Amino acid sequence: MGYRLGCLFEMRKLLEFDFSAAIDGVVKDGIAKIEAAEDEVLDERIVNCKKWVLPPDHFDSYSIFKHSIL
Template identity: 85%
Template sequence: MGYGLGCLLEMRKLLEFDFSAAIDGAIKDETAKIGAVEDEVLDERIVECKKWLLPPDHFSSYSIFKHSIF
């Protein structure tokens, strides 16, 4: 029972595949996703802090301005 040429070529591709590069790429991708989420959370915290520091009417006027330009 022998293997066909196509099957042998696929097996060779698997053996030559650089698994460490694939793993490194996956880790970098997940790290980037985690960093983006951390940035988003930080932005939300900054907004929450500004709400405490700025007068209450500041955000209502900003909301009206924001809706008028979009």
């Protein structure tokens, strides 16, 4: 019976590790999605501001403008 308890203990350790790793993955995925959404909002705000600040013929240089203010 001592052998079975040892196996159960090892299985429990493996389950706890896998659960912890799964939570870490979900958290990291959530953080990545939040950061992507923040970047998208920032890009949209930059475009909207640029439409008001620069003449229409300068709109092609958006990427240069974006990187210069970040």
